Amino acid sequence: MTFSRHDSGVVADARALSSQVHPVFMLPPLAASWFGSVLAGEFDVVLGAVHMVAVFLAVYTAHVKDGYVDFYVRDEDDDHPLTERGCRIALALSTAGFLLCLGALWLSVDPVAALVTLPCWLIAYLHAPQLDTNPVTATTGYPLGIAVAIVGGYYVQTAGFAAVPVAFAVVFLVLLSGVKVIDDAKDYDYDRSIRKRTVAVVVGRERARTVAFGLMAVGLVAVLAFAAVSVFPPSAAAAVLVFVPVAAFARRGTDELATMLLVRGCYLFLAVLLVAVYYQPLS
Template sequence: MSDPSVPSRTRLERRGHGLWVHVQPIFLVPGAAMSVFGTALATDISVSSGAIHAFAVCLAVYVAHLKDGYVDYYVRGEDERNPLEPREIRLAIAVATILFGLCLGLLWQFGGPIAAVATAPLLVLGYFHAPQLDTHPLTVTVDYPLGICLATVGGYATQTGTVSDTVLAVCLTLFLLLAAINIMLDRLDYDHDRRLAKRTLPVVLGPTRAQRIAWGLIGACLVVLLVSSLFGPLPTVAALAGAVPGAVTLACLVRPLDPNRLVALFIGVTYVFATMLFIAIRISG
């Protein structure tokens, strides 16, 4: 409960700081960026509907951060402090959810039902990330990649009212690559997650076996990209995008990197990979 002896201005400053702390741009921006990525894959672009979708994605991620902050401090005791009280967190989640619902209504009106249906699950993923999805080895590996793919599909559907085979192929390759990176990230938190009984893949299988699965997912990503480029919806030139993760993977297998450097390297690889895919699709019409 709020202390009535604390001045109103101090409480407002604490609340404002607490709300901003949960924004966490390093995690929020990629979701919005993939919304823009999906929007930009369309031929005719509506900036207003694209902005609404990107804002909806940000709201879903923000709900995830609010709920995660509540669980980490008030339930698990992982964080040292949380500037927001439980009822303030619940109120912030409620407001963000209402705004998200308004965005869905606008997306349905301007982008069509597919855009709204593809966007709606993002809030579910965000709200149930902790403590439900982040404790199972499968869901903790795929929830973020799935969210990124939904943001991409929703961004595209907002502009076109539909989903193309090309966009689905792009999302599948990104999903596999991001799932591999999620496993690498969980390797960094192995000791912490094991202590808290979080059943990530590195905890369940061990860091070495989990890393092998990550390499396998990257290999699957390259196979899907190659097949989609030669026989499927992606232009042939899109296969060149696979040279980046392929070369980096081979180099890391020959000369293993420190896990922290490995994660940072593959995060950068993802941005380059997505950019090359985008350019290949756009120049191919």
């Protein structure tokens, strides 16, 4: 039982390790990495894959560390599939893999490519118990990781920075921070009982909703503003038209339903932006 707390054998250990792969939360950062590559125009698939693997390992590190802290350090969770030793080994392996990816980016592109990717792991590893105790960093940690993935994905392809990927990173940072406020509000009662300072706990559930949808509105307006000044192609405005109805329905629902709708709305938002940037149908 190196990894699994509940059973023994290779299959049990593999299941315990795979339990920390959460597709709903992992797919957006991976898509953000590829989105950054697409923004570069012609891109190297191998370099894009290396950066994507680095992002995956960073998010995996976050999930393992978060579960370890909540169960073994804070005693907040009732159960955890990994043993304490298994958590530490999994963290060591994911970190080692991440460092190998950084080395590959350093050698294949330049040192800056490694440095611009490193924050993905730092945000992931420090999420618990450092960043998740403050309402600002608890809210912006995951969105910031996605923003960094976009900029990093672009840099490894071009060995340079540009206004377009940075603007997209800002949009997703603001938009997803709003979604994260709603997501955190789902656990309002529990977080309040353990004195975890999410936005909902600090300002109350109703005000948290106002903050959340206000942030999303700012993100959508930013898309239109960037399109108006030709930073984004005109077709990027279509992403706003896709997301607004989803947000409108989500606003009427419970925190659980709103989170489900908004996360899927973000998938659509990203997909439309991808088509708009790559094909630029209105140009």
